[in-house]
Amino acid sequence: MSSGQKTHAPTGHVVFVGAGPGDPDLLTIKALRALQAADVVIHDRLVSSDILDLSNPAARRLNAGKQGFGPAMSQDDINVLIVAHAVDGAHVVRLKGGDATVFGRLDEEIDAVTAAGIPWHVVPGITAASASVAAIGQSLTKRGRNAAVRFLTGHDMTGFADHDWRALARPGEVAAIYMGKKSARFIQGRLIMHGADRATPVTVIENASLPDQRVLSTTLDRLPADLGAAALTGPALTFLGLAPRAAETALSHSRQELA
Amino acid sequence: MSSGQKTHAPTGHVVFVGAGPGDPDLLTIKALRALQAADVVIHDRLVSSDILDLSNPAARRLNAGKQGFGPAMSQDDINVLIVAHAVDGAHVVRLKGGDATVFGRLDEEIDAVTAAGIPWHVVPGITAASASVAAIGQSLTKRGRNAAVRFLTGHDMTGFADHDWRALARPGEVAAIYMGKKSARFIQGRLIMHGADRATPVTVIENASLPDQRVLSTTLDRLPADLGAAALTGPALTFLGLAPRAAETALSHSRQELA
Numbered sequence: 346m347s348s349g350q351k352t353h354a355p356t357g358h359v360v361f362v363g364a365g366p367g368d369p370d371l372l373t374i375k376a377l378r379a380l381q382a383a384d385v386v387i388h389d390r391l392v393s394s395d396i397l398d399l400s401n402p403a404a405r406r407l408n409a410g411k412q413g414f415g416p417a418m419s420q421d422d423i424n425v426l427i428v429a430h431a432v433d434g435a436h437v438v439r440l441k442g443g444d445a446t447v448f449g450r451l452d453e454e455i456d457a458v459t460a461a462g463i464p465w466h467v468v469p470g471i472t473a474a475s476a477s478v479a480a481i482g483q484s485l486t487k488r489g490r491n492a493a494v495r496f497l498t499g500h501d502m503t504g505f506a507d508h509d510w511r512a513l514a515r516p517g518e519v520a521a522i523y524m525g526k527k528s529a530r531f532i533q534g535r536l537i538m539h540g541a542d543r544a545t546p547v548t549v550i551e552n553a554s555l556p557d558q559r560v561l562s563t564t565l566d567r568l569p570a571d572l573g574a575a576a577l578t579g580p581a582l583t584f585l586g587l588a589p590r591a592a593e594t595a596l597s598h599s600r601q602e603l604a
Numbered sequence: 605m606s607s608g609q610k611t612h613a614p615t616g617h618v619v620f621v622g623a624g625p626g627d628p629d630l631l632t633i634k635a636l637r638a639l640q641a642a643d644v645v646i647h648d649r650l651v652s653s654d655i656l657d658l659s660n661p662a663a664r665r666l667n668a669g670k671q672g673f674g675p676a677m678s679q680d681d682i683n684v685l686i687v688a689h690a691v692d693g694a695h696v697v698r699l700k701g702g703d704a705t706v707f708g709r710l711d712e713e714i715d716a717v718t719a720a721g722i723p724w725h726v727v728p729g730i731t732a733a734s735a736s737v738a739a740i741g742q743s744l745t746k747r748g749r750n751a752a753v754r755f756l757t758g759h760d761m762t763g764f765a766d767h768d769w770r771a772l773a774r775p776g777e778v779a780a781i782y783m784g785k786k787s788a789r790f791i792q793g794r795l796i797m798h799g800a801d802r803a804t805p806v807t808v809i810e811n812a813s814l815p816d817q818r819v820l821s822t823t824l825d826r827l828p829a830d831l832g833a834a835a836l837t838g839p840a841l842t843f844l845g846l847a848p849r850a851a852e853t854a855l856s857h858s859r860q861e862l863a
Binding site: 363365368369370371372373374375377378444445446447448449450451452453455459465466467468469470471472475476478479480482483484485486487488492493494495496497498500506509512515590 | 622624627628629630631632633634636637703704705706707708709710711712714718724725726727728729730731734735737738739741742743744745746747751752753754755756757759764765768771774849
C-alpha cells in the first residue's frame with residue numbers, strides 16, 4: 346500500500362500498539378520496541394506517563410483525548426493527526442489502552458491510514474479482562490463451568506439483543522463488561538428479568554494491574570448499591586459470574602515479581 | 605497463604621505465566637522477568653524453544669505435554685509436578701501458551717497450589733485471538749457491527765447450548781473459536797441450521813505471530829472443504845464473522861518492527 350503514496354518525503358509508518366492495562370511491565374517487548382523507535386506517539390488519555398516515558402526521548406507525545414483541560418478530540422481529528430504525521434515521514438505509534446482490537450475504535454483509524462496509502466501494522470496488547478481476571482486469580486473459561494466467555498461494552502447497552510440476556514442469565518455464564526459502571530443498573534435489571542440468580546457473583550476491578558487497583562466483590566442483587574457506595578473513579582471492568590479467588594492472596598501477589 | 609506452610613526449606617512460589625501466541629516479542633516484560641528469575645520452568649508442549657531460551661540459563665525446563673514421544677501428562681501429574689518443585693523451595697514458572705486464563709485449565713492448577721499452601725500469582729499473556737485479529741488487521745469489536753465478542757472452544761461443542769447458535773448466527777456477530785478445526789463441520793451445520801448466511805466470512809489463522817503463520821480466508825459455506833484442502837497442522841484460531849482486511853498488507857507487516 347505504501348507504493349501508492351508518492352511524496353518527496355519518505356513515507357512514514359503507523360503502528361497501532363496496545364499499551365496494556367496500565368502496569369508498564371505488562372507491555373509486550375514488541376510494544377516497548379515500537380515506542381523506543383517512534384518519532385511521534387499519539388496516545389489515549391488513559392495511558393500513563395510511566396508508559397509514555399519508555400518512548401524514544403526525542404519522540405513527540407500527543408494526547409489524543411484531552412478530557413480534563415478541554416473537549417475530547419473527535420475521532421476524525423485523531424485520524425487526521427495520525428495521517429498528517431505519517432505522511433510527513435514520521436514513524437507514528439498510535440498507543441491505545443489495553444488491546445487496540447477490543448473496544449478500541451481501531452478500524453476507523455486503520456481506514457484513514459489505509460486511505461492515505463500509509464503502511465501500518467498492529468501490535469496486540471493485554472486487554473483489561475486478562476489483567477483483571479489474573480488479579481482475582483480466576484480464569485475467563487473453566488472446564489465444567491463455561492466453555493465460552495463474552496466481552497461486552499456497557500456503552501449502547503440498550504441496543505443489546507434480548508436473547509443475549511437470556512443466554513447471559515444462565516448459571517455458569519462469564520462475561521467481561523467494559524465501561525459498565527454507568528449501565529450497571531440496566532444490566533442488573535435485564536439479567537434478573539431473564540431469570541438470572543440474584544446471588545450470581547459479580548466482581549468489579551478498578552485500575553487493574555496498577556498500584557491503586559481496587560476489587561469490589563458483590564452479587565448481581567447488590568451490584569448497583571455496592572458500586573454507588575464504592576464511588577470508583579478510575580476505569581473499571583465488571584465480571585459477571587466470577588468472584589475473586591482468595592482475594593487477599595491474589596491481591597497481595599498480583600503485582601509482585603517472582604524475585 | 606504461605607504462612608500456612610511450615611517446612612524446613614523456604615517455601616517456593618508459583619507464577620502462572622502466559623507465553624503469548626508464539627512470537628517471543630509478544631511476551632510481556634513481566635513474563636520475561638519471571639522467566640529470568642525462575643528455578644524451574646514447567647511448560648506446555650506448544651511453547652517454543654525461542655521463548656524457553658529466554659529463561660534463566662540455570663533453570664530446569666520440564667515439558668508438561670509430551671505428545672510426540674509419549675502420552676500427554678495428565679492434569680493431576682502436572683499439578684503434582686508444580687507443587688513438588690514449589691514445596692522444595694523453587695521459584696516455579698508454569699508457562700502456558702497464550703493467556704493462561706483463556707482455555708488454559710488454570711483453575712485446576714491454582715487449586716492444587718493453593719491446597720499446598722504455596723503462594724502464587726498470574727501474569728497475563730496475549731491470547732491467540734488478539735494476535736490473530738491483529739495479523740489480519742481487524743478488530744474483535746467494531747462500532748456498528750458488534751458490541752460483543754465471544755471466545756469459544758471447539759472442544760465439547762456438542763454441549764454448547766442451542767440458543768447460543770441462534771445468537772451466533774446473526775449478521776455482524778464475531779466469535780473467536782479456539783481449537784475449532786475438528787469441529788468445523790459441526791459448527792457450520794449448527795450455524796446454518798439457525799439461519800446464518802452461508803456467505804458469512806470465516807478466517808482461520810494458523811501459527812499466529814510466527815514466521816510460518818498462515819491465513820485461510822473463507823466463508824461459512826466453504827469452511828470444511830477449504831480447511832480440509834489447506835491441511836493445517838499447527839494450532840489455529842477460527843474467526844466467525846471476520847475477513848482479513850487487505851490481507852497482503854496486514855501479512856507483510858504483521859511481523860515487521862517499526863524500524
